[in-house]
Amino acid sequence: MGEPAISVHELTKRYAAVAALNGLSLHIPSRSIYGLVGPNGAGKTTLIKSIVGALRPTSGSITVLGHDPLRDRWALRRRIGYMPQENALYDDLTTAQNVRFFGSAHMAGDDLDRAVARVLEFVELSSRADARVHTLSGGMRQRVSLACALVHPPDVAILDEPTAGIDPELRRAFWDGFRSLRDGGATVIVSTHQMSEVVECDHVALIRSGSLLLEATPNDLIARSATSVRLWRRNGTTEDHAVDDYRTELPALLHADVERVELLQEPLEDVLLRLIEEPR
C-alpha cells in the first residue's frame, strides 16, 4: 500500500440525534481505485462531502493530499475532481459548455480548449459536444458529469455512485476509464452500493450505519468467502460439507459411494452482504 492520499480519523457527523458518520477512520492509498461500499444510507455520501470540504464534520479529522479540506479548500479544489450523485449539470447548455464551465474554474484559453477536447474524448462524447444536455440519455448525462469532474485534470477523483442506473456496457467502460485514470497517476474514489463492483477496486471500505466494517482488497474478501464441498452419491443424492481448506479436509470426506465432487465458493456479493448483516 502506498502513501495515503486521504486519511480520515475518527470522523463523526451528526444531524440532530442521527449519526450519519460514527467515528469512522480509513486510509486511501495514492494511485489506487478505492471503493466506498455499503447499502443506501450507510454514510458514503456524507463521507464524500466531508472529504471534498463541503460538509463540516461534528468531530474527527480528514487530510486530503496533506491538506485540511475545510481550512485549505481553495488550494485543494484545484487538485480534486468531484462527481456528485445527482448529475448537477446545466440542462440548457451543451455538453461542451458544461464541461468548459466547470473547467474554467482552473483554466482558460487554449489550455481549457485542449482539456475539454481531451476529456470529451475520454468519455467518448466528442460527437455530442454540441448537443444540449437535456437531449441526452441518462448514461450520456453521467458521462458529461464525469467529464466535468475530470476536466482540470485532478490528482484525486471523488465519484459518488458514478455507475448507478447505467447499463452494463457503459459500466464496463466507466471502470476501464477509472483504471486508466489510476494508471495515469490519479487516486480514484468510487462509492457504490452495488456489491458486484468490489472486484473492480484495488481496495474497498465496507461501510454500514456510518461505521467502517472493514478495509480490504478484493482478494482479502474472496479469502473470507465460505467454501463448501458437495458430494454426489451414486444414487443421485447429495451431501454438503463446509470446509476451511478443502485440500486437507476433502480426503477424509470421500468414501466409496461418492461419484462426483463439487467445490462451492460463496459469491463475493454474498460475502459482503453477510459481513454487512453480521451483528458487530
Place this chain on the structure above:
Amino acid sequence: MTGRTFAIGGRVIRQIRGDRRFAAAMIIIPILLLLFLKVVFDAMSVPAVVQRRYAVLGVSFVIHFVAFLLTALVVVGERVQGTLGRMFISGYRRLEIVGGYLGAYTIFATIQSALVLVVAHFLFDLNYSIGELGQIFLVLWLLAVLMMSIGILVSNLARNVAQVIPFVPAIVVPALFLSGIVVEVSKLATWAQIVARITPLYYSTQVFESFFTGGSIFGDLWGFLLLPGLAIVVLGFAAMTLREEL
C-alpha cells in the same frame, strides 16, 4: 477572480439565451402589466399627469418584483439541482459566484428596464427628454441590482423553490402599500413608516418623488446615493452568507 466571474456570468447569459420562453416571459409580463394599468387608468379617467407619475412608479414596482423573484428562484434552483454546490467544489468562490450572477442578470435587467421604459414612454405619453428618461432608467437599474442582491440573500433561507413563495408576498405587499406609491409615507402610522423604510421600493420612490417635483433624481443626492449604498451592503452580505454546504 475576474476571469472566473466572467465565466459564471457568461454561463448564465448562455442559459438565459437557451431558455427563450423564460426570457420572453420576463420581458412580456411587465409590459402586459403596464398595459393593464393603462386600461384601468383610462377607464377611471385618471388625469394624464397622474397617469405619468403612476406609470414610472408602476414600472419601478414591476422591475423590483421581477428582479427579486428571478434571482431568488434561479439561485435556489441551482442549489436544489446541485450545480451551486458543484460550482463551489470546482473551485469557484462566493464573491465570484455572486458577481457572476449579478453581472449576467444586470445585463438582463438593463434590457428589461430599457424595453419596459420605452413601452411606458409611448403608452403613457411620458413626454420626458432623453436625459430625463436616462435618469429614470438609472434608478430602475439600481433598484434591480438591489433587488437581485436581496434575491440572492433570500435564496439562503430556502431549501427548495417552493420555500421562496412565502417571501414573495412578504417582499411585494409591504412594498406596494407602504413604499409611498399608493399613499404618502408620512401619513402612515408610525410603525408602518418604520416598515416602509425596510422596503427598497421606498428609497426609489423617494428619488422619483424628488424627480417629479424638481426634475432631477439628484435633487435629494443623499436619498439617491442610498440606493447604490444599500445595493453594495446587501450584495456584500449576500456574498458572505451564500451557503457553501452541499
